[in-house]
Amino acid sequence: MAELARDFSYERDLAFFVVQIGLSRAEFDMLTEKEKMFIRKEHENKFMKDTTWTRNAVLNAEANINRKKGKKFIELFPKKNLADKEYNENAVKNILEMEATKGKGWVDLVYKANGMKKPIPKGKG
Structure with missing residues (x-):
């Protein structure tokens, strides 16, 4: 029973790094806690950025679908003027x-x- 009550943080971290990051168990065991922390944070930043881009693409597509007749198409990536x-x-x-x-x-x-x-x-x- 005590075995079931223990903290599964190692297994939880291992599962995250294997499934989300694609590391092997040996690679995971070689990482320090600080490296794991930075990798987790970068993964979170990437997830947030990808989610934001997806949201922007959906909102842009919806705005283009619902635009009035004859109104200009809204670009997802507007061209920037070159210097x-x-x-x-x-x-x-x-x-x-x-x-x-x-x-x-x-x-x-x-x-x-x-x-x-x-x-x-x-x-x-």
Whole structure:
């Protein structure tokens, strides 16, 4: 009777790691408690992310099914605008020119205007 009353945490953990993660018993026995904890947490995060994606897909499909006639189709993964390479290259070029002529004092002004302290690089502080 005492055998039935004992804690089955080892067996419960073994079952979880074998069924959900796909580890063998030998691999499971090699894991430390800390590693098991991190694997459980990552599995939970993956489950939540997958569930959220499924929910979003179902809601999107339902919205598209029930949309009014002539209304635009709602994309599940809307396309994002790509960064304007030419604009970014020009901005970097302008900043480098400004730093060459006026120095990097503008960085201090940006921090000051935002009420922030300038970070001290590691090794100097």
